[in-house]
Each structure stands twice: as structure tokens, then as C-alpha cells.
Amino acid sequence: MSGNTFGTLFTVTTFGESHGPAIGCVIDGCPPGMSLSEADIQPELDRRKPGTSRHVTQRQEPDTVEILSGVFEGKTTGTPIALLIRNQDQRSKDYGNLLETFRPGHADYTYWHKYGIRDPRGGGRSSARLTAPVVGAAAVAKKWLFEKFGTTFKGCMSQLGDIAIPFESWEHVRENPFFAANASIIPQLEDYMDALRKDGDSCGARIDVIAQNVPVGLGEPIYDKLDAEIAYALMGINAVKGVEIGAGFKSVAQKGTEHGDALTPTGFVGNNAGGVLGGISTGQDITASIAIKPTSSIRSPRPSIDKAGNSTEVETFGRHDPCVGIRATPIAEAMLALVLMDHALRHRAQCGDVRVDTPQIR
Amino acid sequence: MSGNTFGTLFTVTTFGESHGPAIGCVIDGCPPGMSLSEADIQPELDRRKPGTSRHVTQRQEPDTVEILSGVFEGKTTGTPIALLIRNQDQRSKDYGNLLETFRPGHADYTYWHKYGIRDPRGGGRSSARLTAPVVGAAAVAKKWLFEKFGTTFKGCMSQLGDIAIPFESWEHVRENPFFAANASIIPQLEDYMDALRKDGDSCGARIDVIAQNVPVGLGEPIYDKLDAEIAYALMGINAVKGVEIGAGFKSVAQKGTEHGDALTPTGFVGNNAGGVLGGISTGQDITASIAIKPTSSIRSPRPSIDKAGNSTEVETFGRHDPCVGIRATPIAEAMLALVLMDHALRHRAQCGDVRVDTPQIR
Amino acid sequence: MSGNTFGTLFTVTTFGESHGPAIGCVIDGCPPGMSLSEADIQPELDRRKPGTSRHVTQRQEPDTVEILSGVFEGKTTGTPIALLIRNQDQRSKDYGNLLETFRPGHADYTYWHKYGIRDPRGGGRSSARLTAPVVGAAAVAKKWLFEKFGTTFKGCMSQLGDIAIPFESWEHVRENPFFAANASIIPQLEDYMDALRKDGDSCGARIDVIAQNVPVGLGEPIYDKLDAEIAYALMGINAVKGVEIGAGFKSVAQKGTEHGDALTPTGFVGNNAGGVLGGISTGQDITASIAIKPTSSIRSPRPSIDKAGNSTEVETFGRHDPCVGIRATPIAEAMLALVLMDHALRHRAQCGDVRVDTPQIR
Amino acid sequence: MSGNTFGTLFTVTTFGESHGPAIGCVIDGCPPGMSLSEADIQPELDRRKPGTSRHVTQRQEPDTVEILSGVFEGKTTGTPIALLIRNQDQRSKDYGNLLETFRPGHADYTYWHKYGIRDPRGGGRSSARLTAPVVGAAAVAKKWLFEKFGTTFKGCMSQLGDIAIPFESWEHVRENPFFAANASIIPQLEDYMDALRKDGDSCGARIDVIAQNVPVGLGEPIYDKLDAEIAYALMGINAVKGVEIGAGFKSVAQKGTEHGDALTPTGFVGNNAGGVLGGISTGQDITASIAIKPTSSIRSPRPSIDKAGNSTEVETFGRHDPCVGIRATPIAEAMLALVLMDHALRHRAQCGDVRVDTPQIR
DSSP: OOOOOOOOSSEEEEEEETTTSEEEEEEEEOOOBEEEEEOHHHHHHHOOOOOTTTSSOOOOOOOOEOSEEEEEEEESSSSSSEEEOOOOOTTTTTTTTTBBBBOSSHHHHHHHHHHHHOGGGGGGSSGGGGHHHHHHHHHHHHHHHHHOOOOEEEEEEETTTEEEEEOOOOOGGGGTTBSSSSSHHHHHHHOOOHHHHHHHHOOOOOEEEESOOOOOOOOTTTTTTTHHHHHHHHHHTOOOOOOOOEEEGGGGGGGGHHHOOOEETTTTOOOOOTTTTTTTEEOEEEEEEEEOOOOOSSSSSSSEBEEEOOEEEOOOSSSSOGGGGHHHHHHHHHHHHHHHHHHHHHHHHOOOOOSSSSSSOO | OSOOOEEESSSEEEEEETSSSEEEEEEEOOOOBBBBOHHHHHHHHEEEHSSSTTTTOOOOOOOOOOESSSTTEEEESSSEEEEEEEOSSSSTTTTTTTTTTTTTTTTHHHHHHSSOOOOOOGGGGGSSGGGGHHHHHHHHHHHHHHHHOOEEEEEEEEOOOOOOOOOGGGGGOOOOOOOOOOSHHHHHHHHHHOOOOOOOBBBBBBEEEEEESTTTTTTTTTOOOOHHHHHHHHHHSSSEEEEEEGGGGGGOOHHHHHHEEEEEEEEEOOOOTTTTTTTOOOOSSSSEEEEEEOSSSSSSSSEBBBTTSEEEEOOSOOOOOSSSGGHHHHHHHHHHHHHHHHHHHHHHHHHOOOOOSOOOOO | OOOOOEOSSSSEEEEETTTTTEEEEEEOOOOOOOBBOHHHHHHHHHHHHHHHHHSOOOOOOOOOOEOOOOOEEEEOSSSSSEEEEEOOOTTTTTTTTTBOOOOOOSTTHHHHHSSSOOGGGGGGGGGGGGGGHHHHHHHHHHHHHHHHOOOOOEEEEEETTEOOOOOOGGGGGGGGGOBBBSSSHHHHHHHHHHHHHHHTTOEEEEEEEEESOTTOOOOOTTTTTTHHHHHHHHHTTTTEEEEEETGGGGGGOOOHHHHEEEETTEEOOOTOOOOOEETOOOOOEEEEEHHHHHHOOOSSSSEETTTSSEEEEEEESSSSOOOOGGGGGHHHHHHHHHHHHHHHHHHHHOOOOOOSSOOOOO | OOOOOEESSEEEEEOTTTSSSSEEEEEOOOTOOOBHHHHHHHHHHHHSSSSSSSSSSOOOOOOEEEOOEEETEEEEESSSEEEEOOOOOOTTTTTTTTTTTTTSTTHHHHHHHHHSOOGGGGGGGSSGGGGHHHHHHHHHHHHHHHHHHHHHEEEEEEEEETEEEEOOOGGGGGGGGTTTSSSSTHHHHHHHHHHHHHHTTOOOOEEEEEEEEOOOOOSSSSSSSSHHHHHHHHTTTTTTTEEEEGGGGGGGOOOOHSSOOOTTTEEEEEOOOTTTTTTTTOOOOOEEEEEEEESOOOSOOEEEBBBBBOOOEEEOOOOOSSOOGGHHHHHHHHHHHOOOOOOHHHHHHHHHHHOOSSOOOO
């Protein structure tokens, strides 16, 4: 209720601050009997960890995960799975005068007014570092969904600042630090980031995610629609300001005859729906895009106020991602996976196992 | 858990189908002692009811609301407030062969596969008619928020199909059936709709909503961020495919120096944040936009399949909105109000009454 | 969260006051495809309705239920099932000076201090009349559990005031107004009640309930243990002050060698466990007992205070049950059924359908 | 939903198994600004830790707690507080043939059938060791309740096996290993336990708990009644089979004129209510009692079956409490504190701060 638990049947409760002793989470509701070890989780954490290129924060964190519970002799037991990640590279004193002032565009101001107290070390709880436990938890969800339905997740950056990144091939994504599905554009992206860093500025990004081999029937009508929950999950990622499903904002100018994906015996024609109709999965690919705003922690001095309400200027020192979108792809995949996992369990609670007695198309 | 309750502390549980005997909801968690009668609720229902112009469905529903509980001698008692709206203009037999086939772009297909049964009369539970109880419930939330904080809600259509609607003035909104904040463009919109109807086609729309005089500090960090919950609420409205907060997708191409709204002793400079930072309200206006897809129930014949998976064609008869966006403005306001109401109560659970001991700006 | 919804996956949200226009509930999470009509629900309501003997309140309420939603052509659709019961025999003015004073042992005092306002007509929301919608909802749960697992529910009064009622046979329960499983003791119970009524006094009762043919594996460990949820459900019934599972308070003086029910290939020997071990059902009968306190609304004058805190005396007029325990048996069964229903759905969410691949005993 | 989170607004999510690497919990919803360190929590953990007398398990666990998050410069920040307790004295191989058979009266059988897998080391997740994190979390709740309302908690053992323990004085409770409020009876209790241990048997106990200085108005009507939640919390403690509030089962034989506590300007006369009327706190002491069954892990051989359903005999080796009731007093206090804490926050969500504008009595 205080906003630190994600999900309803497959829940992830996270804890920790950017520069506290540890971060982690408790996963509850994982079905029993699935083989699981740290080796299933660590690769996903490695995809989002900092310090892997000059375009992201230089904080050195191995993000080594320890499973504290819920696994017996290599199998999940149905009890809570706790993940622990010790912070290694804290610089607790690294926050200058941030306790006295507020970065424009940052959670500083709102945390202060909500709680009357805040942990300023690296943004405390509001840091994007807190996406690590979620990525770890999502590795468990992805594994179960893959074993049960063959579901897979992919994502890529489709725009960096004002540079659109044409999609070429998924295989490029792992070959560059931007998660771009395009090889030839990388030098241009690197130049752009280098100039930005030199200017002490930051930029936004657009990320696309997709889930494939999704069973039909996931999602609850009216409020917990699958697309509503995806929007909630993705908008909840640090710095996200917009979410689209399927055709998204392009739907506005479409006609009904153009937008509605025709059904044929061999499958849907098109996927303007993004894999969701009436809030329930169709079995097609689920596609979503997010807009990520530019990082608010920048070196350039900005006008602000202090806690007493007086005019001041704020510069951010320390280590920050100049574009949080660069590491956002595995996070967006993770959130999408958590939504599908939760709804897979919700579905079988009410309706039993996913129906296979009716002809399905994709 | 089955998706028919909205909210956590101020909850709205709805029931009913488009052509069943009644629709309604149970509101739980309303603070005690607020004056309330049907007269507070009916005007909001009247704003969204069908049949008020030739551009919307011609179904005749007075949508008269009855309060069944929770009010004693004109005041809320803190117990559940049940709202009942009897359906008046059902045409239960009006669904042709819809039980045997699926409209492209419609929930027909997914409901069938999820539940193995569906109520085809007017779309059953998936009908936009089910937004009526929510609009009624939101009238209660709006009243409390206004009395407590002075919070108000406004909305308008900013695009119809491919026609952008420039904002002129809020006062125009109530003067036309489109909720357009623009007087001169109305004839163009009417011509567009008339042509569409003649073609048996449908179109999308873009709606903007805003909340003003919002207290600082609403929203929970990490998962139940205020903007994540707004995205969830708005994406959950029938036919919505995209949600933006503040600068939305424009953030992608912004620099950090441009996007972060500077703080000054007299207020924020700009509102790219849309009134939310780190998932918590800043006290500025909360601004959001949604993309609504074209209606899937159209007269033009479309290729589809039947329940056995065989190829067929489907035409929709009966009464339908050619653009569900036309009546969506009060619905979007309602969802935004419900989110703020819920978070106002969540805030004071953990943090006590909204803080006034720190200097606030807007 | 405000206490008007029971359950987590099979939820019942009730509304209404004793003398308002109507009472009812919304059932959410019912699996689709089960045949259902008012005829399945009304008999359970008839078992608890008032006015059926001289030993209960003389208020005349047919408690006729109307299904407003969630059923299409006689089958549940998976969408919310709303039940409506119009109040027929309100006497809204029948509350004398109850607005100004507090009955000893009654919710008058606490509602007033909690909400600062209360509906005094017949106890308002705190009336035992509000168990009617729950009994209706439980009829739906009972039907599903019976069709799925053969689960049945029974209950009886085992003590009235200081008269213990020896168990003879379940068939007697329906033959007397006390739900006593004993025929010969009825005259003694009737005399006891007649004397009590003459004295303007009230008495308590003890009720036993049992569920049979319960699948093994229902209940969540640690907090949502099946017995913990049963305790919650039963203690939540108006006037209940104690709950026992299985051997209950007798366990205190038992030795481990005596209490632990031995397992044999043909079944458990004994049922001190009451059908629950480690919070999870064993497949044996689930047995529970409750203590019901004497009604607080009595004709005898009692010392009390008024709203200003001054000394006064209070007598209760109007119509009241001299022993709320007399009608409590179907209510206790209903609560037990709702708990099992909810946990049946929770079980299959995490673990899939109830396991049948391991040898089970009863 | 899978039963490892307690509470709704002040939530405690626990993890861990008896012989895994660690146990712990995440506390969410703690109000910000309260001073907190390990020194506030450790003393409560020390009250329940094992190995402190010859009458409890000889497992050596210091139960040293580490706060991982949620505290900045000695004050709570409103973010999750994670507590970690490393297990020190695991004997992972200490479970003999328990994987193949089931102890009578133990969760072995039900876990196996529910999950199809179970961790047999020391009972795994079903071990009473898992009450340690809850006791730690409750220390946080107790501190807040004391600072806010002056609320305090006490408890004692009132019966051990068939020996009733007359209440003499609270001060004795801390002077003996039984938590008995009586000094002279201790030798008798010690002899009883010594004989039991010699016999390889176990016994039950009755524990009483009390909360003092409780504000009026806590608890939600209908389902989340304060007494219903207390029953849920206490019945959820390992081995509990019965719960009473106030007069409990004695209410059955009381008359209304005797049971209902009269109100006078200087306070209630008596406390049959146990501090709760209509599910809401009256401001009087909250009193509850629980029945604890004898430990199921005993040395005496018992008839049982193996996983294949064949007859066998089971003896329990390893270290076990011969009466889990001996260490249950701080656990029962902890559960009561968590319920009150949760409802204190729920109360102010809906009703604002506890009312002081009406005359209150105790």
C-alpha cells in the first residue's frame, strides 16, 4: 500500500536505498517445483548493471545476487524467495548541498514535502538503482513463463534524444551499450553522448518492448486490464513520461476500418492492438513503447530554491547516467514480464488453466 | 483481484452489463461527515450519458442514479455508498450473429477465450456503458477533494481523427458535444463525423485532462507512483492505447537543461513534469493526455472468423458511438479524480495530514 | 480496506444499513460457466431470515434476492455478480433516544467515536441484518465447492445460555428454530427463551460448524493460514467473542502423544486438528466452534452515558433477537464457505489444480 | 496473497526457513521521522530467542538483527525497513527420514500435498523460528504506538498443560522462563516440564495478552473488525487452536444484563468486551487469550504413513521446544501490536487523526 510491492499474486517487495548497506526484494507467489539458482538471475542483473560503458554512470557495482530463501535443493518450494544485493561502491558523503536544495526535475522536492525527511545519498530510495531487485525478480518470472508457455521478452532503444534508431535486427541489441537493434548507427549515438557529457547535459530516449508466445486470456476486464497494468508498470519506471500499447498515439488518426486487426483462420492481420483487446491478451505479440525523460541530475547549474524557499542554484556532482534510457531496456522487459506473470496466476485462479479447447490464432 | 474494483483505500467496485437489468457500484472508504445526495452525482452522469447529440450512440438512457446506502440525513457515514442505475433501453436480442463470430479490434475474441462464455448483448461487461458508475463514484471523490483542497478537474478533446483542435478556452468545452475547448472548429468536427457515419466507419481521438490545486506529496514511490497510477487508470478506459504525463513523448527529444522545470521562490517555471516528480505530486497542475482508438463496432463489413475458426465476415448492427472519444472527457476526469482521492487517503495513512510546515510552491 | 469486502480472490463487497432502502453485495471472482439463478440463493437466505419463530426478531422481511449482473442465460460469466435485497419493514423512526446515548455492549459508542456520525436506525451498518448478503454470496460459493469437490457444510447450536445441547443427529437441525441437532431438548430451549423474553434479557450461544469433503492443500502458510482466516471470518460475525478449531481450548491440557492425530493408510485417527495442520487443510473435516455473546439491545434499563458524557439510563425498544445465536448457524456456515472458496482459488493460482498425484487420506 | 505478508497499511513481509541462510522481513508503511536503530529491536528478539532455559529448544541462535534500509541518520524515512537475521546454528542434515514420512500433528503432510515439495530441515518455512522477524517488526510498531498514544503491551502464560497459573503480578513475568505472572508456581512448572521431557512428550499452554492505552475508534466494521483481525493474527501463530476476546467462551452462559459493560462518566464498568465493540476499539484495555496445542515434534514414536501411503512409525530427533507456548508470549504481544498499528494507520486514512472532540472514557 506504501508503494513498495509490485503485483498481486506474484508479488515483489523491494527495499533499500542507493547508498545504504544493501538492496533486495522478496518474491512471493512463485509456483513450487521450478529449478532455480543464482545463475538464472545474475545474467539479467548483469545486463542492467552500471559501469559497463563510458555512456553510463561509472559507479562500480557487481550487483551480485544471493538467494536467501524459497529454494530447496535447487527447486522453488512455493515459499518466499528473498534476493539480496549488497551495495559495494557507496559514497555516502557524495551529496554536497543536496540536503538543502532541490534538483529541478528530481524527486528531491516531492520526497521532502511528503515525508519531511529524505535520504539524499545518491537519490536514496528514488534512485534508478532500485530497479536492480526488480530485474532480479523478473528473471524468475521470465523463467517460469518460458517453461510454461514459451514466452520470451525482447526490447530495444528506438530513439536517443532526437536520433531515431531504425530497427534492423534483434541480434544487434546485445552488441552495443545502447540496446539498439541497429549496428551502423552506433558511432552516431556515441558522438551524441560524448557531446552531451561534455556539455554537462542529459537526454531522453524511447524504448520498445515486446513479449512473444503470450497465452490468450491474460488480463482482467474493467480495471486490471492487461494494458492498464502494463501502463502502470512501465510508467512506474524512473523517468518515464509516456506509454503506448500497439499503435499507441497513432490510433488517434486511424479509421476503424484501418485499426481493427482482421481475424483469419491463419492469424490476425496486423497488430494495432499490441496484443491486447478489451484488456485481455489475444495471443499475439504484446508490444509497448515508453518515453524516458532526460536525467535530472546534471552538472550544468540550474535555478532552484532551498528548503527555506529562497532562490539558489544547484549543480549535481557525483556519478550519474546522462541518459537513464540507455540501461532501461532490461528494466522495461522486466516490468512487462512481472505483469504477465502476475496475470498468468490471476487467470488460473478464476478460470483454471489457460483454455486450449477453443481454436486460437496469433 | 478479478479486476472490478478500482483503488485501494477509496475503492469503487462496479457491476453490471450493457443490457442487464442494472449497472452500479459500491464506493468504500469515503470519509464520514460530507454532505451528499443524488444531486451531487447526477450532473456528472449527465455529462457522459448517451443520446445527447447525433454524433454519439442513440441509445436512450436517463442514467438516473439512486444512492442505496452510506448516507444518513444527507451526510456520509463512513460506510459503503452503493449507487444503482437501472438500464432502461436494453435491446437484448440486438446482437445478431455476434455470439458466433468476433469483431476485429473488439473484446469479443478475448472474452470468449478467457471465460469460455460471454454476454454478447451490447458488448456485455466490456461495453463503455460501464464507465457510468465510475463517473458517479468520481463525483463523490471530486466533491471531497474540492472541499478539502480546492482541487478541480477539467478536460477537453484536443484531436478528433486527424483534426487537431487548438486550445482556446475552457469555457467552450461545455458548449459543444465534442468537449472541444474551441468554438470555431465545431462545424469542421461535425462534418467529419457526418462523413464518417455515412461511411459506416469510426475514428480515434485525443483527450487532455488536468487537475488543479492538487496538494503536494500525493503518490507512493517505486510502484504506486502517482503517474503510474494515472497511467493505469487512463489506459484502463475503453479503447485507450496511449497515455502521457506532462511533456510525454516530447521528453524523448528534450535535453535535461530544457526538461527539468526550474524552481523559484514564486513557483515552478514550466510544467514538463505534468505535476509529478519521482512519482509524487509537486503541487503543480497534473496534466495527462490519452490516445483513443477508433470504435471497433462499425457497420462496414470486416473479415473475421467464427468460433470454429472458419473464415467469415462481420458487420455490426445496433447502436454504437462512431468515436468513443467524444464522450471520454468526463470519464478521463473521473479516473484522474479517483486516483487523486485514493492517494490523498493513502498519504494521510502513512504521513498524517498533508504537510503545511514546509514552504510550497506551484 | 475500509472493512466492507471479504476475501481476496473470491470477494464479497457488501453495502447497506438495517433501515436503509436496500442491502446487497457484489461478488467478484466467481469462476465462469456455473449455472446460477436466484433459486440457488433464496433457500439459504430463507434459513437466516427473521420472523420465523417467536424466539427471534419479529421484523418481517422476505429477503427476496435479485441478481443484477454476472449471469447470462443461466450461467455465470466470470464478471461480478451483484445481489440486491430491498428492505421492506423499516421503521426509520424507531430509535428513540439512541442518537443521544449508547447501549452497553453495543457498537453505538465506538461508531460514534470513530466516525463522528452514525445511523441509529436499527443499528445502521452494525446490525446483524448485514449478514444477509453474505449468506447470499456464500450460496454461490457453496454451489461451486460442491460441484468441484463435493464439499458440504453443516452447523448446529451446541449450547444456549447455560444449556448444553448434546449432539444427536444432523437431521434434527432443520426441524427446530434453534438449529439444534437434538429433538428432545427443544421444549427446554423454548422455556428458557420464553423466560428470558419475559425478563427483558438476552443470552449467548455456542455454534459448531463443519465442512466435509474439503480438498487437501487449501490455506497459505505463515499469515493466511486456513485456520487463521476461519478465525477471522467467524470472529467477524456480529457478537462472536471466541473461536476454536478442532480441539480448541482443550488442546492446552493435552499431551503431544494425545493431540497429534495419527496417520494410517486408511486415514487419520481422530481430528484434534480440526482438519488443518500448519495452516493448510488435511482433507479431513474442518471443524470450528464459536462463542456468541448475549444481545446488547435489551429491554431492561442499563446505566450508560449520553454524548456529552453525562450519566443516563438506556432501554432498547423496537424489535431485536433475544439471542443472536439462534440465527447464527447459517451465517457461520456461510463464512466458512467463503473462506474455503477463496482459498480454493488462491491455491490454484500458485499451485495449479489441487494435487491428485500423491496418496491422500481423510 | 501467498500468505507471507501481514497487514494492509503497515505491512510485514517475511522470508526464510528454519535452516536456510537467513530469515528476515520487509516492513512497509512505517511513518517517517521516528528514531529507530537495532537497539530498539534487539531486546524484543532476545525475549523470544531459543536456548535461554532447559525448557526450550537448545538451538543456539543469537538472532542478531541488521537494519538494511529505511533509516537515515537514525530516523525512519517512510521507505521500507528491511530486517535481516542470519541463521547461525543450522543442522541441515538433521532431519533423518522426515522427507519420507509425516509427523502426526505437523505441517509435514499438508505442505507436501500442497506444494509437492518441502524443505524438511527443521520444519522449513513452517518452523516457529519464523516468528522472529515478526517480533522484530512488531518492535517498530510498538515504538510508534507508544510514542503516539502511550500504548503498551503485556502478556503472560496462564496455563501450562493442566496447571492453571493464577495471576499475581506483571513483574514476575520477566523473572522466569515461562512468562508466568506468578513466582511461587515456578518449581511446579519446572517439575512438570522435566517429567515431560523425560517422557519424550510435549504439552499445550494458554497465553493471555493485553494492550493498554489504546485509542478509541480503531477497527473496521463488518469484516476487518478489530477483534476479527486479532483472531486472525493470533490463530496464525504456530500451534494456536483457539482465540478469545474479553469474556470469550464465558459469554455463552452470560445474560445480556451481565455481559454488557455499563458506561459511566468515569469509565466502563467491567470489560467483558475485551476492549472491542462492534469491531471497533472502545479505549479500554484490549484483552485476548489463546490456546496452544502440544508440540507435534516429539521423541515418542508415533504411527504414521510414508509418501507412498504405507504404514510406518515416526520419531523426531533434533532440537525442539517441548512446549511452544513457553516462548509464545512475546509472539502474541507482537501480533497484537501489528494489528493495532495497521488499524491506527487505516483509521487515519479514512477518518483523519483519532478523534478527540468527543468525551471518551476507559
